[in-house]
Structures are given as C-alpha cells and as structure tokens.
Amino acid sequence: MPSGRSEPSAHQADSEPAIELSALDAAAAWRRIADSLVAAAVSSRHAFHLLSVATVDADGAAESRTVVLRGFDEATREVRFHTDLRSGKAAAIRRDARVGLHWYAPEARLQIRIPATASLHHADDIALHAWRASQPMSRACYTAAHAPGAPLASFPVAPSAPAAGDDTGLANFCVVRCRFESVELLALHATGHERVRIDVTSNPVTWTILAP
Ligand SMILES: Cc1cc2nc3c(=O)[nH]c(=O)nc-3n(C[C@H](O)[C@H](O)[C@H](O)COP(=O)(O)O)c2cc1C
Numbered sequence: 001m002p003s004g005r006s007e008p009s010a011h012q013a014d015s016e017p018a019i020e021l022s023a024l025d026a027a028a029a030w031r032r033i034a035d036s037l038v039a040a041a042v043s044s045r046h047a048f049h050l051l052s053v054a055t056v057d058a059d060g061a062a063e064s065r066t067v068v069l070r071g072f073d074e075a076t077r078e079v080r081f082h083t084d085l086r087s088g089k090a091a092a093i094r095r096d097a098r099v100g101l102h103w104y105a106p107e108a109r110l111q112i113r114i115p116a117t118a119s120l121h122h123a124d125d126i127a128l129h130a131w132r133a134s135q136p137m138s139r140a141c142y143t144a145a146h147a148p149g150a151p152l153a154s155f156p157v158a159p160s161a162p163a164a165g166d167d168t169g170l171a172n173f174c175v176v177r178c179r180f181e182s183v184e185l186l187a188l189h190a191t192g193h194e195r196v197r198i199d200v201t202s203n204p205v206t207w208t209i210l211a212p
Helices: 026-042 088-095 125-133 136-143 168-172
Strands: 050-056 062-068 071-073 078-084 098-105 110-121 173-180 182-187 194-199 206-210
Touching: 026 071, 026 182, 026 194, 026 206, 050 078, 050 088, 062 078, 062 088, 062 098, 078 088, 078 110, 078 136, 088 110, 088 173, 098 173, 110 125, 125 168, 125 173, 136 168, 168 173
Parallel strands: none
Antiparallel strands: 050 062, 050 098, 071 078, 078 173, 098 110, 110 173, 110 182, 182 194, 194 206
16 A cells, blocks of 8 residues: 655656657667666656556456555566555465556556566565565554455544554565566557567567557
8 A cells, every 4th residue: 555655766757758669679668668667666756656456356357456566676577566465456366376467657658568477475585575664654554453345334544653663564464576578568659559568588578569
C-alpha cells in the first residue's frame, strides 16, 4: 500500500518523456524502459510508480488491482511489489503463479505490459530485507487485525504507524517477485502507433515489431 508519505525521488525527472520506438533499436528501447522502471521504484511521483497486477483466481477469472512498484532488476529480470500474505492476490499466486503487469503513462502515451511468473517471499531474507527498508507507515498496513477483503461491520480505523523496531506486521508481510522474459511496449503517436515485444532473454535483446 502507499504510505502517504513522500518517498525519496530519483535523480531522473519524474515525468516520463514520450518515446519514438522507430528512432531506436531494441537495446536502446530496453535501456530506456529499464532505467525508467528503476527510477519509478524509488519515486512516488514517477509515472510508473503504480502498476496493475492481474492474477487468475480459483475459477479461472482474471482479477487486477493497483500496487506500488518496489523494485525493478534488469539483471534478474524481475519486478517486485509488497503485499499482505493474507490477501486474495497472494492466494491466487500460490495457486497459479502467472501474472500480468501493466503500466500506462498518459503524458508519454506509453503502455508497458509484462507477462511474468510470481513467487511469494515471506519470512525469508528477501522479506526481512524489504521489511527493514520500508517506512513505518507502510508497515502499519500489515498490522491490520483483519485480512484484506474480510467483510466488516463498519469502516476500520487506520492502523497507527508502528514504532521503529516493532515487527508486529512482519508475520503478514510478503515480497512478490515477478520474473519475466519479455516486455511489450505500445507508444501512441499521431503519425502512427508503435508496438513492439522485446525479448530480454538474449544479449543483446531483440524485438518483434507488432501491429498496434
Ligand atoms: C494507489 C494504490 C496503491 C496500492 N498499493 C498496494 C500495494 O503495494 N500492495 C498491495 O497489496 N495492495 C496495494 N493496494 C491495494 C490493492 O489495490 C488491493 O485493493 C488490495 O491489495 C487487495 O487486493 P486483493 O484482494 O486482490 O489481494 C493499492 C491500492 C491503491 C489504490
């Protein structure tokens, strides 16, 4: 969940400039997107700081929701976000690890879609490291008595920020790592929309130009 506090911003400008794919090659386009997503993970003002994550529920239906981008690693080809272990999305991922990640930056008129395979990290080194690095207000969400989605008789009071060193929420805290092999971009232009699928498993990366 967003903490409501402003987080440290990246050196890169927060607005996402438009991208002209036809003026780039696959490697240059991938460089641009990877740099943007790294910056977006550390700046709450970045156009790509929030993303939609789609999962497959028990009936095979698609479900999507907004999450905060917490990490992007080009080398391991992964996107990370945090969630509550008790949430519906965590249960969905345990059943079916396939997820769809989606961003759209209206200023740049750029859509990013990443099909990925998710894994949950709870009570391991990855979870502990992320927990230690998170803001007290972000940790507060994980101290809620009721699981996300549980029916309630009335609206709950916001949980207060835990004191430094209070690890009450850690039992519910979970890092989701989403591993991917390709990234799809759609750049909208009056002169002609540009869509590509970048295969990031090869070095240098390659792309396929697709009908928009
Ligand atoms: C701006 C925004 C940011 C959010 N960030 C997160 C997040 O980082 N992690 C998370 O689990 N839920 C986040 N949420 C809440 C989810 O969208 C969702 O409502 C909640 O996690 C329950 O989803 P589920 O029942 O599908 O698991 C965010 C919601 C909004 C509106």
